[in-house]
Amino acid sequence: MANIKVYSTPTCPWCIKLKAWLKEKGVEFDNIDVSADQEAAKNMIEKSGQMGVPQTEINGKMIVGFNTDAIEAELKSMGKD
Amino acid sequence: MYDTIIIGAGIAGLTAAMYASRKKMKYEIISSDFGGQFMVSGEVLNYPGIVKTTGVEFSMKMEEQMKFNNVNFKTETVKEIKKEGDNFRVITDKTEYETGTIIIATGARARKINVPGEDRLANKGVTYCSICDGPLFGGKAVAVIGGGDSALEAVDFLKDIVSKIYMIVRGDSFTGHEYLIERAKNNPKIDVLFNSETTEILGDKFVEEIKYKQGDEEKDLTVQGIIIEIGRVPNTETFKDFVKIDDHNHIAIDCTTATSVPGIFAAGDCASAHEYQYIIAAGQGCMALIKAARYLAHKKN
Numbered sequence: 517m518a519n520i521k522v523y524s525t526p527t528c529p530w531c532i533k534l535k536a537w538l539k540e541k542g543v544e545f546d547n548i549d550v551s552a553d554q555e556a557a558k559n560m561i562e563k564s565g566q567m568g569v570p571q572t573e574i575n576g577k578m579i580v581g582f583n584t585d586a587i588e589a590e591l592k593s594m595g596k597d
Numbered sequence: 598m599y600d601t602i603i604i605g606a607g608i609a610g611l612t613a614a615m616y617a618s619r620k621k622m623k624y625e626i627i628s629s630d631f632g633g634q635f636m637v638s639g640e641v642l643n644y645p646g647i648v649k650t651t652g653v654e655f656s657m658k659m660e661e662q663m664k665f666n667n668v669n670f671k672t673e674t675v676k677e678i679k680k681e682g683d684n685f686r687v688i689t690d691k692t693e694y695e696t697g698t699i700i701i702a703t704g705a706r707a708r709k710i711n712v713p714g715e716d717r718l719a720n721k722g723v724t725y726c727s728i729c730d731g732p733l734f735g736g737k738a739v740a741v742i743g744g745g746d747s748a749l750e751a752v753d754f755l756k757d758i759v760s761k762i763y764m765i766v767r768g769d770s771f772t773g774h775e776y777l778i779e780r781a782k783n784n785p786k787i788d789v790l791f792n793s794e795t796t797e798i799l800g801d802k803f804v805e806e807i808k809y810k811q812g813d814e815e816k817d818l819t820v821q822g823i824i825i826e827i828g829r830v831p832n833t834e835t836f837k838d839f840v841k842i843d844d845h846n847h848i849a850i851d852c853t854t855a856t857s858v859p860g861i862f863a864a865g866d867c868a869s870a871h872e873y874q875y876i877i878a879a880g881q882g883c884m885a886l887i888k889a890a891r892y893l894a895h896k897k898n
Contacts, residue, residue: 525729525730525731525732525733526732527639527651527653527728527729527731527754528726528728528730528732529632529636529637529652529728530636530637530729531729532653533632533636550732550733551733551758554735554736557733557735561733561803565721565802566720566721567720567721567724567730567733567803567822568720568724568726568729568730569730569732569733580720
């Protein structure tokens with residue numbers, strides 16, 4: 517199973533859009549609410565060096581923002597698309 | 598040949614598209630993204646018929662409404678528009694369209710303060726979207742720059758998340774809605790610094806400090822987050838050689854949304870009404886489409 521993590525906050529519109537987009541594509545992912553989990557927030561910021569959400573961790577890469585092209589490219593390389 | 602090409606998929610463009618669809622016109626709505634600025638607004642408390650909603654809820658409703666009305670938008674970026682006889686050609690990064698009318702509804706984007714450190718530390722503590730990134734500043738001190746509605750809304754959203762808010766306001770008073778001003782004034786967590794201008798943002802990997810000038814005095818604050826809410830810049834660069842632009846870079850329109858070029862209409866935050874409200878964008882989008890339809894009907898006769 518693909519190990520995809522979406523770091524998000526509940527109020528962030530692009531996070532909601534991103535999760536809806538992944539669901540529509542039938543891609544499974546773990547949602548990590550970085551507003552509730554400070555440790556996860558720190559972890560995300562350390563990994564990417566970026567303090568914005570959403571961020572998607574896929575194939576060990578951090579993709580910042582509602583960047584569906586970059587996520588699609590990673591999914592393809594995993595043979596998931 | 599299209600009846601109209603609508604450029605932009607914020608409230609103004611989507612409203613125009615909904616009317617175009619219901620009128621069974623031949624049209625396309627083209628935008629680089631869906632939703633425009635309303636995607637990132639927090640609470641909405643002043644839209645007729647809706648008591649209370651949020652930007653996200655509103656955008657989901659809009660999507661549903663577009664589906665209901667068979668509006669499908671094309672993800673393309675407009676590069677150029679040209680006149681061809683009585684008609685127009687819209688050139689995008691993917692294709693070209695011939696059309697009788699154009700509705701420009703490209704909205705606006707966040708204005709930058711243009712100080713050293715702002716670009717380098719963007720997404721590293723500097724943000725233009727408080728409801729997106731605000732929760733990452735939990736328990737931290739932040740500076741909110743601006744004194745209008747957007748800045749006050751950001752403060753209202755952040756006040757229960759962060760430990761301290763410094764509002765850096767250039768003028769000597771707020772310019773937003775009274776109810777938001779009251780909320781900001783009555784919170785001991787919030788320090789308001791009027792007559793203050795940001796001069797630099799500092800930090801190694803992330804934001805650590807902000808420098809500002811209050812009168813002649815140079816001061817600084819230790820903050821981990823900087824939320825910039827100093828208004829908007831209209832997205833009109835693509836059209837500046839084609840239609841008349843006003844002194845503030847907005848597309849000049851009359852009260853019927855007509856621009857300086859017959860057959861081209863503009864609506865919403867890119868146009869020259871200079872009042873940025875959902876309901877105004879919706880109203881102008883509707884007006885622009887109806888006027889475009891009338892323009893085509895007149896031309897046929």
